[in-house]
Amino acid sequence: MLNVSICVGSACHMKGSREVIAKLKDLVKMHQLEGKVLLNGSFCTGNCQHAVCVVIDDTVYSVRPETAEAFFNNEILARVS
């Protein structure tokens, strides 16, 4: 199971973490990866300058709603397929 944590802290929230979550959820569903990818919300990781912070395997990625799909293809899809 690939754990993907999306920060829901205030800075990330204001930069669109809810939209990022919604997009990633749709993409996971679309690719039928529910059994392979686990999306979690997380507390602030202290990397607010990179908001929206998404963490996979201790690496922090900076994702925006408009880059969510590219992020999904490059970082999530590449890891599980």
Add this chain to the structure above:
Amino acid sequence: MVTNDRTTSDITKRIFREVARLTWNGELESKKEFLPETIIPGPLPQFRCCIYREREIIRQRVRLARGQCPGKNDTANIVQVIPAACDDCAISSYSVTDNCHGCLGHACYESCRFGAVSIVRDHGRIRAHIDPQKCRECGMCAKNCPYQVIVHQVRPCKQACPVGAITMDEETGLCQIDESKCIQCGHCIHACPFGALGAKTFLVDVIHMILAGRKVYAMVAPAVEGQFGPDITPDSWRVALKKAGFADMIEVALGGDLTAAAEADEWAEAFEHGEKKTTSCCPAFVNMIRKHFPTLSENISTTVSPMCAVSRMIKEQEPDAVTVFIGPCQAKKSEALDITINNNADYVLTFDEAVEMLRGKGIELEPAEDYTQQGSTYGKRFGNSAGVTAAVLQCLKEQEIDASALSVKVCNGAVECKNALTLMKLGKLPENFMEGMICEGGCVSGPSRQKALNELKRDRDAMIGRADGRGVHENLKLMNVEQVPMHRD
């Protein structure tokens, strides 16, 4: 209320208050590093070996209050060990007390199958001794001693944990949480007399949202009534929260009504198909099923919790609203972080965190003149053990569905939950449905309770007694909230 953590809980509240005050003033980043010195001015230590350790504990607590892990290991768990505060209490589980008579029966010696008990001469007295290296903690010696002089001591944190998630680091002796087992119930937090356990908070996030001008709605748990004495009503909270900049406050008792109505439909359908269901409103109970009884995950009702119901109701009308649950619960934070549930609460604060957030802005809860009723008495009783069942049965009655053949196992507290889930897993639970609440007594006894159950009962009954006798569906109609999507997706 007698608690294990009076002093440490006061310190924790002070930290919430100071962190909130700095955040309201926009000074948290520049001044947070001075908080340890502000709170522990010295020169002499008050509780620990030196002021430097006391200040380190404060520093780690401030990190937790800001939603971060106290130490350098960043983990996802909500409940965290504060390493600097842990006393690594050296407790060898079974030991012989000074009352040992040194009898000739030697039942302790005879009953030990591991050779851990010996009869020794200690300062001229003959007595039993247990070698902690050999002891396997089977308890036979204590059981067989005719004088009951063998005691069993367990670390308070370990004893409080209902799922065996707490162990000790073999090298350092420090408390450790096995995060694959932890259900975030928060019971350990108030069990530790050194205050070495705490939980991450969303305090700073909530204040930032208000300061940023977002429309932030508070949702106060039905467990609130009676917690703060006879005069502090849900309206008191509404007034105080609005003063702090919240757009409004909605009682989660209304969510209780919404959940009960949806749960009643779900149970009626499941009953028809011969399926067994559990409630889904206690997040620690849901965590218990998912982590410890995963084969029963399908049996968790798909009806969302009252917290989620109210959040959805608010977001249906204002999609950009930010919703904040305020209640006695730590595990609700894990429900908020479960992003598979759409439009749930954005943030969760405990009663203590919320009160100190208000105090950080100089606001106190005060008796209110108005009286508003947003939930039926059934929704209001959701926070009591057996309250969910009573509300669901009331809904079935209102819909004239015959529920006489339907049976419910009400599980009050973690032990009863575990026992019933074990039976359910084996297919041997006689009842059709199961109400699970991990805190004994229900949410009213949650980790952020302000009073013991017997202390708050009178005030709570009186306060709920002020509400009229409207039914669940009647209330939903009155509040015009019948169109809220009520299932997990």
